[in-house]
Amino acid sequence: MSITIRQAALFASIAMVLTGAFHLIDNAGVFETSILLGGAIPYVVWAGFFFCVYREQKVRIAAWITIVFAILLEAATAYVLAQQSSAFWTPFGSILSWSGWLSRIGWTIFVFAFARVPGHRRTGTLALLLAIVSAPPLVSTAFHVFNSGIGILFSDIPPQAFWRALLTPAIRTVYWSSQGLFLWTVWRNCASQPSAIAVR
Numbered sequence: 026m027s028i029t030i031r032q033a034a035l036f037a038s039i040a041m042v043l044t045g046a047f048h049l050i051d052n053a054g055v056f057e058t059s060i061l062l063g064g065a066i067p068y069v070v071w072a073g074f075f076f077c078v079y080r081e082q083k084v085r086i087a088a089w090i091t092i093v094f095a096i097l098l099e100a101a102t103a104y105v106l107a108q109q110s111s112a113f114w115t116p117f118g119s120i121l122s123w124s125g126w127l128s129r130i131g132w133t134i135f136v137f138a139f140a141r142v143p144g145h146r147r148t149g150t151l152a153l154l155l156a157i158v159s160a161p162p163l164v165s166t167a168f169h170v171f172n173s174g175i176g177i178l179f180s181d182i183p184p185q186a187f188w189r190a191l192l193t194p195a196i197r198t199v200y201w202s203s204q205g206l207f208l209w210t211v212w213r214n215c216a217s218q219p220s221a222i223a224v225r
Contacts, residue, residue, distance in 0.1 A: 030143075031079050033203075033210040038075035040203035041068050044116075047196045070095040074136070075207070088140030096133050116200060131155050139211065149215025156208035159201055 045068025070091050077087035099115065107121050117128045135151040142148055 027213075028206065028210055030207075030210050030214055031081065033207040034075045034078035037203040037207045038072045038079060040199050041072035041075060044068055044196055044200045045072065047192075051193070067095040067099040078139075084143075085140045088136045091136055092133055096129055096136075100129055116204075128158060131158065135208075143211070144215055146215055149212045152208040152211040152215070156205050156212065159205045159208065 045065050048068060049065050074084075074087045074091040074095070077084050099117065103115050103117075103125075104121075115125075117125050117132075131151070132155065135148070135155055138145070138148045138151055
């Protein structure tokens with residue numbers, strides 16, 4: 026049974042809500058405006074974008090909102106925090122590294138292309154390239170989950186450490202898995218059925 030774009034988008038939307046909630050809880054002790062601007066709001070916006078794809082409604086509007094409030098806002102907040110040496114984890118990576126910029130630019134181009142012509146071959150190619158870029162973080166976070174699980178079995182750690190040791194990489198693995206699945210599904214759809222999804 027193959028996974029459709031709508032199913033992959035729904036999974037990605039749920040993963041974004043889960044990651045956003047975890048971001049707020051994990052940073053509850055240092056609640057600041059930057060936590061909302063750089064984390065919670067972008068995750069909610071991304072969740073909205075994927076939900077619109079799932080519903081196949083208002084994807085173009087959601088795409089522009091995502092570019093402005095999930096990518097550009099996150100980039101600006103991450104840059105300010107990096108200058109203050111107080112950066113937090115972001116899926117796109119460090120704003121000061123070329124890979125972070127490449128990821129942000131890649132997602133911006135993909136979201137724009139997907140909103141305009143979701144079934145075009147070029148959109149599928151962009152999705153495949155982003156999926157390939159997303160593969161190393163997925164493997165890395167999944168490896169951390171495995172190592173953390175083994176460490177918990179063979180060591181006596183306090184309950185507070187459980188959150189950091191296992192739950193953090195587990196949620197990030199769900200995040201990266203949802204992104205990779207969505208991108209791979211878009212690529213496969215573009216390669217086999219170019220007009221399978223209608224954008225309104």
